[in-house]
Amino acid sequence: xxxxxxxxxxxxxxxxxxxxxxxxxxxxxxxxxxxxxxxxxxxxxxxxxxxxxxxxxxxxxxxxxxxxxxxxxxxxxxxxxxxxxxxxxxxxxxxxxxxxxxxxxxxxxxxxxxxxxxxxxxxxxxxxxxxxxxxxxxxxxxxxxxxxxxxxxxxxxxxxxxxxxxxxxxxxxxxxxxxxxxxxxxxxxxxxxxxxxxxxxxxxxxxxxxxxxxxxxxxxxxxxxxxxxxxxxxxxxxxxxxxxxxxxxxxxxxxxxxxxxxxxxxxxxxxxxxxxxxxxxxxxxxxxxxxxxxxxxxxxxxxxxxxxxxxxxxxxxxxxxxxxxxxxxxxxxxxxxxxxxxxxxxxxxxxxxxxxxxxxxxxxxxxxxxxxxxxxxxxxxxxxxxxxxxxxxxxxxxxxxxxxxxxxxxxxxxxxxxxxxxxxxxxxxxxxxxxxxxxxxxxxxxxxxxxxxxxxxxxxxxxxxxxxxxxxxxxxxxxxxxxxxxxxxxxxxxxxxxxxxxxxxxxxxxxxxxxxxxxxxxxxxxxxxxxxxxxxxxxxxxxxxxxxxxxxxxxxxxxxxxxxxxxxxxxxxxxxxxxxxxxxxxxxxxxxxxxxxxxxxxxxxxxxxxxxxxxxxxxxxxxxxxxxxxxxxxxxxxxxxxxxxxxxxxxxxxxxxxxxxxxxxxxxxxxxxxxxxxxxxxxxxxxxxxxxxxxxxxxxxxxxxxxxxxxxxxxxxxxxxxxxxxxxxxxxxxxxxxxxxxxxxxxxxxxxxxxxxxxxxxxxxxxxxxxxxxxxxxxxxxxxxxxxxxxxxxxxxxxxxxxxxxxxxxxxxxxxxxxxxxxxxxxxxxxxxxxxxxxxxxxxxxxxxxxxxxxxxxxxxxxxxxxxxxxxxx
Numbered sequence: 001x002x003x004x005x006x007x008x009x010x011x012x013x014x015x016x017x018x019x020x021x022x023x024x025x026x027x028x029x030x031x032x033x034x035x036x037x038x039x040x041x042x043x044x045x046x047x048x049x050x051x052x053x054x055x056x057x058x059x060x061x062x063x064x065x066x067x068x069x070x071x072x073x074x075x076x077x078x079x080x081x082x083x084x085x086x087x088x089x090x091x092x093x094x095x096x097x098x099x100x101x102x103x104x105x106x107x108x109x110x111x112x113x114x115x116x117x118x119x120x121x122x123x124x125x126x127x128x129x130x131x132x133x134x135x136x137x138x139x140x141x142x143x144x145x146x147x148x149x150x151x152x153x154x155x156x157x158x159x160x161x162x163x164x165x166x167x168x169x170x171x172x173x174x175x176x177x178x179x180x181x182x183x184x185x186x187x188x189x190x191x192x193x194x195x196x197x198x199x200x201x202x203x204x205x206x207x208x209x210x211x212x213x214x215x216x217x218x219x220x221x222x223x224x225x226x227x228x229x230x231x232x233x234x235x236x237x238x239x240x241x242x243x244x245x246x247x248x249x250x251x252x253x254x255x256x257x258x259x260x261x262x263x264x265x266x267x268x269x270x271x272x273x274x275x276x277x278x279x280x281x282x283x284x285x286x287x288x289x290x291x292x293x294x295x296x297x298x299x300x301x302x303x304x305x306x307x308x309x310x311x312x313x314x315x316x317x318x319x320x321x322x323x324x325x326x327x328x329x330x331x332x333x334x335x336x337x338x339x340x341x342x343x344x345x346x347x348x349x350x351x352x353x354x355x356x357x358x359x360x361x362x363x364x365x366x367x368x369x370x371x372x373x374x375x376x377x378x379x380x381x382x383x384x385x386x387x388x389x390x391x392x393x394x395x396x397x398x399x400x401x402x403x404x405x406x407x408x409x410x411x412x413x414x415x416x417x418x419x420x421x422x423x424x425x426x427x428x429x430x431x432x433x434x435x436x437x438x439x440x441x442x443x444x445x446x447x448x449x450x451x452x453x454x455x456x457x458x459x460x461x462x463x464x465x466x467x468x469x470x471x472x473x474x475x476x477x478x479x480x481x482x483x484x485x486x487x488x489x490x491x492x493x494x495x496x497x498x499x500x501x502x503x504x505x506x507x508x509x510x511x512x513x514x515x516x517x518x519x520x521x522x523x524x525x526x527x528x529x530x531x532x533x534x535x536x537x538x539x540x541x542x543x544x545x546x547x548x549x550x551x552x553x554x555x556x557x558x559x560x561x562x563x564x565x566x567x568x569x570x571x572x573x574x575x576x577x578x579x580x581x582x583x584x585x586x587x588x589x590x591x592x593x594x595x596x597x598x599x600x601x602x603x604x605x606x607x608x609x610x611x612x613x614x615x616x617x618x619x620x621x622x623x624x625x626x627x628x629x630x631x632x633x634x635x636x637x638x639x640x641x642x643x644x645x646x647x648x649x650x651x652x653x654x655x656x657x658x659x660x661x662x663x664x665x666x667x668x669x670x671x672x673x674x675x676x677x678x679x680x681x682x683x684x685x686x687x688x689x690x691x692x693x694x695x696x697x698x699x700x701x702x703x704x705x706x707x708x709x710x711x712x713x714x715x716x717x718x719x720x721x722x723x724x725x726x727x728x729x730x731x732x733x734x735x736x737x738x739x740x741x742x743x744x745x746x747x748x749x750x751x752x753x754x755x756x757x758x759x760x761x762x763x764x765x766x767x768x769x770x771x772x773x774x775x776x777x778x779x780x781x782x783x784x785x786x787x788x789x790x791x792x793x794x795x796x797x798x799x800x801x802x803x804x805x806x807x808x809x810x811x812x813x814x815x816x817x818x819x820x821x822x823x824x825x826x827x828x829x830x831x832x833x834x835x836x837x838x839x840x841x842x843x844x845x846x847x848x849x850x851x852x853x854x855x856x857x858x859x860x861x862x863x864x865x866x867x868x869x870x871x872x873x874x
Contacts, residue, residue, distance in 0.1 A: 023404040027384035033659045035426050040103035041343035042092025050287035050338035051301050058344030059418035061372050062112030066420050068315030073324040077108055077332035079116045081136035087129045091335050096136035102675050105143045110661050115151035122160030122179035144192035153194035158206030165210055173213045177220040184223040196277055200225045214238040232269030235276055242277025247330045249286045249297035258306045259299050267317040279326040282311035284345045287338030303348035304370045304422045346423050351416040353427040361397040362414040368393050370422050375415040382411050382429055406475045407436040441523035442470030443511040448498045453611020457528040460504050467496040468511040480514040501529045537563035539612035541600040547617045551591040551647040554616055558600035559584045566605040574599040593620035621646035623685045623697040630699035635776045642670045644687025656684040678705035704776035707733040711770040717787045720763050721817025724786055727755040728770040736775040744769040760788040791816035793855050793867035802872045807845045814838045814857025826854040848873050
């Protein structure tokens, strides 16, 4: 059941409220929440000329609703992790920001996406930026692991091989093997990694540009991964395990504006390889006019029609009888090629509302097939909103009188909720006035002494108590009541009064009630006072169950009633909701919540009567939250335990964070863990029953803010054998303390300390990483780079290449991170001088001709290093 298709039962539910009492305005959301950015796109991101829309409010209807009915296909979003490192456009965030990664995973989950396929540029050996992409991919992996059922895979991008391909002597095949073995160690073992048939799945993009020995790759890569190649031709590649479709703007023509023919060709090919792994694709469009590598390739979005059509296209080839394995959304966040769906897709719809009496009506401009449903809100201040109903696109009006709102002036807003990932659009507010409705009078009459109900005939003198306590007002409250006993005595003010009739006769008792706005209502009942000595019957009543959730089937039994001097001639059972049944037993369904007084009235063979009453409590559906407690201070992983209760079977339980759905389970019980960003948040736990009703519990929680890692190095450049001191002492925690620190030196070694020194034994560029964890378990990392240079010799003499002198002075200094233990001077390959220090200073006799002078150093690690000069004597 889709959570937003509840419009009929919503109206029925509020109709039952009208029958009992006024509905007090209670804000459930705000206009700002319903119209502000609810995506993981940066709040600062604004609309671009290539069709990407600025951060806004979009539909969180599940993407699966756009596929063929009954589809079990896994839905993956294609993620690019390259933003914020200086080599791509600024989209307002850095891909390795852990909070941004949390937002992206939660956003994907809220749209019903099952996982992500990450565009991966390898280990980062050829580029510092590629190394940053890899760190971002690892952050995404760690976040995915916190969400059972959410998976990820890597797509090896051929761009990772470009540097090797352009370097003479570099082995492209071996570089690919090294990347994939690194991926096997780093990613494939993750509990969240995408597997098929027990094998990790790896996608490849663009590798047809290079000559690669795939048989060698298959033999050289551990873990037996599945190799998945792009386009229909991928099914016949060497060592292939399957293929995936993409987006192909080069196929656009005047009759193929959405490049649908490319998808058709792919799906037809995929069906001819039924045992191979395959994922189709869907996309909003394509526009690379802002990309540095762009060639003005364009697939128009057509106001969301391309998005709807490309996802639906799979339904021409797959069904419940022939299920599609998966589909990839191209892309989640490639802003440069205009294919990102992270910020949503504009459906070009506007909605306007009007009011006539108590009926709100609305209409749209744009295409209705991009709208999923309409949501109607009421407001008293134009800022705080009360949700009233979700209605289908076939409905264009709603009578607010059916909701029983208290008399007041309201502002009505109508939201056109888009199809999955399309924009939501809110109308301007329109004024509506709900007028006062009169109260409903109730009157009960009882024997003042026995307290039993009185109907029909009573013997004089008769002491009677009359009560209007059961009266109600649908949109306000009862403020005054009077009772007139009908025998000429003065009316009595109050909801209950007693009176004695001395003379026989028929009397009409009237109760009149007045509501808070002055409207009145009356109810009358006649009693007969006689001189008969007939004893009245004794009424007895029982009801089961005494407490239940609406709608509740109540069984009433008055069979225990009796008459002391005659027989029971008739009986009537009143259920307290305006309905009644003749007989001593009856059953009745009560749909509206409330406390109901059930009354059995029995009449004996001489007309005397008596009543007995009991009460039952019918409770409104509710959510009971066991964990967390309201006001709790928590880590980012919030464990939520709750149960839904209703007279109907509870089918679904959901968790909303600040109005955005993040978790759903098809059960009456919810026990799940969600990731919540730091700060104060409102959790809404909502239940749905089989009738379509929803009910919820709200609570506030405060999420621990992660620490801020800081890292300083004593030096940015040292020699092999030298040491560097790394310090994270400037790390801070905004709402707690730093509990632990781990410093990784980038060569496989690490230290659990705030500050540590480390000796490097091999030349290279290393990434030092500091990870700090606070007292609540949250962590963050930062990195710095250190360059470790090889040892070297600096020759200070000779500085010339030609001389007429018979000797040459040779001087030089040896430098190493290890202690230098020997310095040697060679002339034409023969050692002429040696010292146990780091310097050499000697004079060498030379003959006529060309000579090579070498100064060579040795350090305590056993390493040797040298430098040479060539000198000619004329």
